[in-house]
Amino acid sequence: xxxxxxxxxxRVPDFEMADQQTQSRARFPGQPAMWFFVIGDLWIxxxxxxxxxxxxxxxxxxxxxxxxxxxxxxxxxxxxxLLTSSLLVAFCVQAAREGATALARRLLLLGGGxxxxxxxxxxxxxxxxxxxxxxxxxxxxxxYYFMLTGLHFLHVCLGLVILAxxxxxxxxxxxxxxxxxxxxxxxxxxxxxxxxxxxxxxYLLR
Amino acid sequence: xxxxxxxxIAGGESRKGRLxxxxxxxxxxxxWSIPVFYILFGVIFVLLGRIMPPPTPxxxxxNIIAFMTSxxxxxxxxxxxxxxxxxxxxxxxxxxxxxxxxxxxxxxRYAYIAVLGVGGLPGCLFPxxxxxxxxxxxxxxxxxxxxxxDLGFLCFVGSLGCFIxxxxxxxxxxxxxxxxxxxxxxxYFSIWTLxxxxxxxxxxxxxxxxxxxxxxxxxxxxxxxxxxxxxxVTICLYQAIKNQPLEELGLPLKENEL
Amino acid sequence: MQTKDQRICLWIAPxxxxxxxxxxxxxxxxxxxxxxxxxxxxxxxxxRDHLGHIRSSMILCNVIGVSLIPFFTVIVVQMMRMNNxxxxxxxxxxxxxxxxxxxxxxxxxxxxxxxYRPDRDPQLTMLLNDLAWFxxxxxxxxxxxxxxxxxxxxxxxKGPAPIFPRxxxxxxxxxxxxxxxxAFALMYKTGPLAWDGAISFWLHIATYxxxxxxxxxxxxxxxxxxxxxxxxxxxxxxxxxA
Amino acid sequence: MALxxxxxxxxxxxxxxxxxxxxxxGATTAVADIDASALSLNFTVTVGIILIAVVKTRFxxxxxxxxRHGPSWLRWTCDSWLAFLAVMVIALxxxxx
Numbered sequence: 001x002x003x004x005x006x007x008x009x010x011r012v013p014d015f016e017m018a019d020q021q022t023q024s025r026a027r028f029p030g031q032p033a034m035w036f037f038v039i040g041d042l043w044i045x046x047x048x049x050x051x052x053x054x055x056x057x058x059x060x061x062x063x064x065x066x067x068x069x070x071x072x073x074x075x076x077x078x079x080x081x082l083l084t085s086s087l088l089v090a091f092c093v094q095a096a097r098e099g100a101t102a103l104a105r106r107l108l109l110l111g112g113g114x115x116x117x118x119x120x121x122x123x124x125x126x127x128x129x130x131x132x133x134x135x136x137x138x139x140x141x142x143x144y145y146f147m148l149t150g151l152h153f154l155h156v157c158l159g160l161v162i163l164a165x166x167x168x169x170x171x172x173x174x175x176x177x178x179x180x181x182x183x184x185x186x187x188x189x190x191x192x193x194x195x196x197x198x199x200x201x202x203y204l205l206r
Numbered sequence: 207x208x209x210x211x212x213x214x215i216a217g218g219e220s221r222k223g224r225l226x227x228x229x230x231x232x233x234x235x236x237x238w239s240i241p242v243f244y245i246l247f248g249v250i251f252v253l254l255g256r257i258m259p260p261p262t263p264x265x266x267x268x269n270i271i272a273f274m275t276s277x278x279x280x281x282x283x284x285x286x287x288x289x290x291x292x293x294x295x296x297x298x299x300x301x302x303x304x305x306x307x308x309x310x311x312x313x314x315r316y317a318y319i320a321v322l323g324v325g326g327l328p329g330c331l332f333p334x335x336x337x338x339x340x341x342x343x344x345x346x347x348x349x350x351x352x353x354x355x356d357l358g359f360l361c362f363v364g365s366l367g368c369f370i371x372x373x374x375x376x377x378x379x380x381x382x383x384x385x386x387x388x389x390x391x392x393x394y395f396s397i398w399t400l401x402x403x404x405x406x407x408x409x410x411x412x413x414x415x416x417x418x419x420x421x422x423x424x425x426x427x428x429x430x431x432x433x434x435x436x437x438x439v440t441i442c443l444y445q446a447i448k449n450q451p452l453e454e455l456g457l458p459l460k461e462n463e464l
Numbered sequence: 465m466q467t468k469d470q471r472i473c474l475w476i477a478p479x480x481x482x483x484x485x486x487x488x489x490x491x492x493x494x495x496x497x498x499x500x501x502x503x504x505x506x507x508x509x510x511x512r513d514h515l516g517h518i519r520s521s522m523i524l525c526n527v528i529g530v531s532l533i534p535f536f537t538v539i540v541v542q543m544m545r546m547n548n549x550x551x552x553x554x555x556x557x558x559x560x561x562x563x564x565x566x567x568x569x570x571x572x573x574x575x576x577x578x579x580y581r582p583d584r585d586p587q588l589t590m591l592l593n594d595l596a597w598f599x600x601x602x603x604x605x606x607x608x609x610x611x612x613x614x615x616x617x618x619x620x621x622k623g624p625a626p627i628f629p630r631x632x633x634x635x636x637x638x639x640x641x642x643x644x645x646x647a648f649a650l651m652y653k654t655g656p657l658a659w660d661g662a663i664s665f666w667l668h669i670a671t672y673x674x675x676x677x678x679x680x681x682x683x684x685x686x687x688x689x690x691x692x693x694x695x696x697x698x699x700x701x702x703x704x705x706a
Numbered sequence: 707m708a709l710x711x712x713x714x715x716x717x718x719x720x721x722x723x724x725x726x727x728x729x730x731x732g733a734t735t736a737v738a739d740i741d742a743s744a745l746s747l748n749f750t751v752t753v754g755i756i757l758i759a760v761v762k763t764r765f766x767x768x769x770x771x772x773x774r775h776g777p778s779w780l781r782w783t784c785d786s787w788l789a790f791l792a793v794m795v796i797a798l799x800x801x802x803x
Contacts, residue, residue: 046794054801056799201795205756
């Protein structure tokens, strides 16, 4: 299915050449407004991570208690899921740059699909967590857990909306507006990036 | 409105004896009411009432009584009752600029009006009344005073819904606008204010730590980003009014459009 | 633009005004007004003695609490017709009207809750009574902005035929200033500024009633002028096509 | 299929690999009961996990967000933010322990 229809195949060889081309000249990815948003968002999350690290140090026993009840398996699966969706969206950007909009649309759908699966897995994880109840003494950990994963959940939802807008852009006849597609992809990579840090801090930290 | 009146508006300078002949006088009046309002806002909540930065939720009853009987708390609420209306001028200005946007239907303006109609009371005046009630009769039982103290701060720091929707409506309007009256980064900026409002949701659950109503994350970060947002909105409003073409002023109103 | 709907909204105001007068007269706590210096037991006793009157009048107030909104929206429509440079004052006026309307509802609900269980702890009844009086007397910030916006709109109405005469602007400013000091009822229990005092209560209520009455007549003439303009427009249009 | 010979695929493989490594690193100590000796081990494990996360984040920024083709100020901002984040989290965690 990934091979795309006939038209895309001929154009695929110069797909790689495009790859070498981009290395030569410096090019600003996406729109500056999106970078303003990404960098600002990173700083906002930095404050959350700082408070988390500080509180974690102070009563680390309670945090460990809470953390042990989290299942790292689901966390790893979610991480790999978002990494895959990031890869697919990156391929979509390269395909869009090449004008292979049909292939780009298919890759975007796959990436968005992974995002939706991520949301479902996260929601079920919460539901399990809430229904089994929280071990006492670790509620401060779980305020952070629900706050960080909740905010990330909303970022993923906003990311899906942006991917939908990119999909609509790719549906239009004629060459797509590449900077817009790149910005959508950059936001999606931001969401993936935030999850990598949240996963490390919440699930694996000792 | 015939062309004559349009000329008279644009040619205001020529009219002798008119001291303030600036054609955009009404928008500049509302614009300069914004800094005045926020200076008053600062005086009321920070200096007089010492409501911002908020005291800890886990205060002992004596401190609560001391807070309630602080001399100029009720004066702060009086000033609030007098000056809260100025926020309507600020919102009116935003709506006037939103009306100039192309590709933005009036539904966003009506939503903005409705949200602002709701927003001011639970967020500002109602907490003020709770503190005023406490200050009015310090001889209440300590539990009643503690309840007023909690009710006041929870409403003040915790009323999020109406402001979130205000930011959502404003963000959509900025992104849909094809004329670019407000820059796109302002749209992204209001997404942050929306995010920080969401971070304040655990205010109703925890009483200690960074998510309490005086916590670093739900209060200080939210207020910092809100202040930065309001400053950048004011700057963008200034730009929008300044480069509003003169012939756009005094346009006749389309029949059914607010 | 057809003016029949504006006339209907206009004539709503005196009808509900009379209902308001009756409700306030029926509510024993207004004439003479309850004094803030009453102790918790006296307040509770007052609610127990006048339970029927309080409940009936406040239920009526609850029903007609926001009935003056159509009257104020007629003002907004007339402000929209003025040829100011932009509609900023009309928008601000509308938002101030929305905020003002909701506060009277809060006051009315507080009274009704106090009267719902008169055998509560007297302090709770006093608390609800205080909240009711605060929300009824002190929120003048919105009225200030309303009148300020209308006054500025009239001053800046550069059209050949202004919608409102200029004295209406002065009248609005004066009424706003007369009602402003009643915000201090939050601080004082005795004296003219207390919520039963001469300035905060009597002056406030009298000014507001006078304001509604005067604006009613001003609006009636404005709507009438608009109707004449339209008929003149239609007649001249018919002449051209006939 | 060109998509698999693409450089991004190798980046993706690297990222998945490091995720599994950090999982293995983080998981092994879950079995050890929590006591003082384990705590000291924890700090080295913590630093290891945070560094892995930082490396993964840098790869995502440079390759997926194409910052490696971007202007130098953008590269510098992202890297300095990442360094600040890592140092701050480790320092706060160590200081408050």
